[in-house]
Amino acid sequence: MTQTSKSKTRSVAAIGEPPSKPAARTFLFMTFSIAALLAQDGVTNGAIYALLALALVLVFTVTRVIFIPSGEFVTYGTLTLAALQLGKPPGTVGLLAGLALIAGTMECYTAARQRDWRRFPRRLALYLVLPLAIAVVVYAVAPLSLAFPIQILLTLVIVTALGPLLYRVAYQPLAEASVLVLLIVSVAAHFSLLGLGLWFFGAEGSRTPPFTDATFHVGDITVSGQSVLVLLSSLILIGALYLFFERTLYGKALRATAINRVGARLVGISPSLAGSLTFVLAALLGAFSGVLIGPITTIYYDSGFLISLKGFVGAIIGGLSSYPLAAAGSVLVGLLESFSSFWASAFKEVIVFTLIIPVLLWRSLTTHHHEEEE
């Protein structure tokens, strides 16, 4: 509102830009092949929103944090990969090292104050040594011209490692605060990460090369290999998460925490462990989405907010608690977005964000809630 808010102005302006997608605006009439193209577009984007929706549901249920910075994990994913493509060490390496040092200091301080050094070595290894090691390795190997899959792997590792550190530094000291305070912390973290994103990657957008140039023809319809790959990898990741939650002890511990925090604590599940683990998964999902969306859309340092908001919309449709519904909701958002960009491009966002209100209304009228716990 004032001249004091340059950054904000810039970030909102970018939200308004239409993403460059092959939406066929020049055609006036919907034909079957256009519809198929739009549907393909919608489902592809929807799959990415679904990953974000899952991350948001997960974080909210386990930690009560509404994870606004998830969008930054997406942009960091794409832009880290783009930097590695150019053979430059990405700025996220510095952030990783910095956060690790802060988290390490915090661990020292906590241990010294509580005079409890038993778990200290393990925590220091997790919060300080491991991230620093990752940072050093990536910094060292970045200039070598690495193979594309290795670049992707490094990207996922760096960005994922940021998640638990963010939790340790920003959220863990406030773990018992109200949802509103946690939300405000999320917004503050979003601002900081956004500003850092501009510093690390500059104001220009980046697009990463497609994973494949292959196309398939099914009758009249052209299906791009890229879309198939996005869909497949999203499905694989969702499947892996399912197995994690159903079959592993850590997964079950997280589910228990999500259902009843106090109860989980009483049976010995540490809330800070659950929080960190959740943020590992959320960061991984964000980074993965970033890698997937990179070849589809040009990503700017501030594109994440709107992308994650659409993930939110998907998650809300799922009621912030059901994973399959959240995924279905996200695909719906993707479809809605791609079809409305055909008919009323300027009002695309209006349509996407307004149409969720009836959905929300329906959900809040049909689901039973307990009074808020504040």
Add this chain to the structure above:
Amino acid sequence: MNPRAAVLLVLGTALLLAPVAAPPFWVTLLNYIGLYSIVSLGLVLLTGVAGQTSFGQAAFVGLGAYTTAYLSLNHPAISPWVNLPIGVALTSVVALFLGFITLRMKGHYLPLATIAWGISLYYIFGNLEFLGGHTGLAGIPALSFFGIEMRSERHFYYLIWTIVLASLWATRNLLDSRPGRAVRALKGALEMAEAFGVDAGRLKIVIFVYAALLACISGWLYAHLQRFVNPTPFGPIQGIEYLFMAVVGGAGSVWGAVVGATVITLLKQVLQDWLPRLLGRDGNFEVVVFGILMILLLQRTRDGVWPWLARAVPQRKPLPVSKATTLPKRSRGNEGVLLVVERARKQFGGLVAVSDLSFELYRGEILGLIGPNGAGKSTMFNLISGALPLTSGTIAFEGRSTGNRQPFQIARLGICRTFQHVKLIPAMSVLDNVALGAYLRGSSGVTRAALRLDRREEAMTLAEAAIQIERVGLNEHLHAAVGSLSLGKQRIVEIARALAADPCLLLLDEPAAGLRYLEKQELAALLRSLREEGMTILLVEHDMDFVMGLTDRLVVMDFGEMLAQGLPGEIQKNPVVLEAYLGGV
């Protein structure tokens, strides 16, 4: 002069002289602080006090700004001062609609829904041709005030801060009133508020509109101050930032809004000025540092800056309560049946919590409802008070069915209750908590309260509350925060609150739990004297000595069914009851 007056005098003088003494740059800054304060004030009420998180306030600011911008440019004959009520009317309509559809949402749905319509409105502003699209509308005329054109920032300063102070005054008044107590109950004690006749759904919408109107007024000022509008300052980020200000300032108090707006605006300014100099380069570092500072701040003080500052300002002593005039009492009949429960049934899925229970309650008696744990006593209780809907059967109070009435409608019939798990507003004084009980005996609404036209009624309400507090023997705690009392005393406060409602039927859910022996005796004496006055009491209680000595009749429940009913002496000898309680003799 007392220290509080001194602090206020210094601040007031500074505020008055600022535009004359300070350089223009600071005046500009103060103007923006004022504009932001007005919006965050609405959020203090809506989010901080009532617990309804909204990210969409910026959109209402936009409605106010765009309305006056459009009208001034296209209908220059209309004075901008007339555009304000037009903007207010338009915003009211939009807020009513959005409030109606979004405030039904609970928990985390609400903030997300507000983001959604906030973004929608933002894109609508940016895509409508007649609103200038993303480039906006320029050349909005300046305001004039009795022929003086307010072109300078200094002129505007006085207008803005007059409005800030007026809205602070109105909002403070509102919080300190009949509707204010109900608003404070919306967060965390909704069920209790409804049990005392608060139509929570309606009240939420009213304060939502109130907050939207404050935002709209801020937008109107903004448009004529900047004399240019575009969609950017009304977008989702700014909407989030308003909430930021309220939380950082301290969302529990009206002053938190001003403190938050000041802290955030100044901090951003300082960072923008100093960081490039410190780091020797340009960039977006102020956002980074800003975010980090906010996180640190909240980690140090979760309730925001204001509570911390408030310790430095001496607080006003609570005024003594005059008990001269109190609210009129209702007349109670003293003969015949008051409440008839007929084949009342409540099922939760396959579980039958109350199974076809029938009993009557006569005027002026104390009826005890007893039974082992899990017998369905509290469920029966909630059926009578309307907190739970009946599966089948009827409950009639004074011949009128309560079946399809909401809890607040049942409260209006003259039924009042206490809760098994104490439901009070911990931060509010005993006096205010009890005064909330008298909600239905007053009629002042938000407007009257905000303009302080409710003082006569308010004095009578507080007098009534003070009398009830004295009656239950908590006089010494009149102004103490209720959360600081022991659990036993809190139960007694609940009874005083129910008495302040002047009910025909008093429902007490385990009132003696947590009381010491002497306190129990005092409570029993109190309930007896209420019976003398013609009050009818239904009591759920586990303490058998207490129940047997006090009640006129007993209804015994087990597994949702009626086991026996009769005089206390009969029940004590009833073999079926003994078996249920002691597992067979």
